[in-house]
Amino acid sequence: MSANKLVAPEGRADAPARETARRARTRERLLDAAYRQFSEHGINGASIEAIADDAGFTRGAFYSNFGSKEELFFALTERENRARLETLREHFSRLVAPLGETGGKPAPAHIEGIIADVMSFQPDIRQWCLMQSEFRLLALRDPDVAPRFLAAAQSFQRELATMIDTAVRAVGVRFRIDALDLTRLLVDQFDSAMQEAILAGDEDPDRSVREKVMRTLPLLVHSLTTTLDGD
């Protein structure tokens, strides 16, 4: 198949393309506004009017893009998860690939370096944590929201698990527990450290989350890995 087949004849596709791009920008601005409003006022406190207004649009523009506040919330979660996974993927491949086969388990200090680097690229810990806590509670209380929330969380964990599994296999080790179970363990530790940093009123939550996570994660990963030949 020639690549030319995928290119629209000159000029023809411009108007729909512009429309699509404009629509995408509107959605992005609504999502940005929603992030600000949700994390500041909570799900119940943030009205659709306030979100539309913050983004510089009308209520009508909101509803032509999202059916409800919950739908917007799911779109926002998906966008943020996507962005985080992309960043993690880049850093994993940049950091882990050059290690090659070490012929043994990487030392905790080594694992520590990788986790520290990967974690230093998690933006907006405070806002993200508040938004997630809020959304999780809504899902825990609302059986209509719960399945979709759980599916989004599990999809994130599965992608991250595959990424982590690929990374450790490239280094010549494997986990002694299911990669998904381990991923859950890491994600839970991270979430819990985020919450604790916020509760403690830490001025630099990002740094204190890193410090907390470093107390357990490297040893945890080290203890739960073994060489591919069962060392």
Added chain:
Amino acid sequence: MSANKLVAPEGRADAPARETARRARTRERLLDAAYRQFSEHGINGASIEAIADDAGFTRGAFYSNFGSKEELFFALTERENRARLETLREHFSRLVAPLGETGGKPAPAHIEGIIADVMSFQPDIRQWCLMQSEFRLLALRDPDVAPRFLAAAQSFQRELATMIDTAVRAVGVRFRIDALDLTRLLVDQFDSAMQEAILAGDEDPDRSVREKVMRTLPLLVHSLTTTLDGD
């Protein structure tokens, strides 16, 4: 000191004792009602009127016992944490003490049995999880509530950590990580399994939490313990 000194002369202390007992019963009934109302309607949804009414008291009776809804919530958390710790303590000592010195690390299957037994005594997983999630979110958002919430959570974790540490030492092993860090890990895994069971709409959340926790906890404890002489 004679034990007799602690006993009030006959008849004299009856009235104040009755008053104290009556007051304690009122508090207990308000706490029971609050548990029902909070877990059903959430913190914001449960009014002081509804709680007092559910307990069969007036608003006045509420305020003569608790200064605010948050204070009631803290009292409830403390009561529930206390009850859970007591139950755990009984089961730990009943289960772990007879093991004695095994002269090596207990096998994961053995640890599994202990955890299964300890966990089978966690009542009301759903209600407790909802109440805790709600309270945690309130604390995350309110800097006035946060320090006290964090202190209560940490005090629970410290007591549990001491209990776990004592139990494993009695068996002749020690943790390769700080007992408090390990406890946090276990508590987080438990919380996360509770939330997932509720989100998944499991008909028997207690059972599915046990199943989930069993996938990781025994191996985790096994991997992170070593014999006292560093085996």
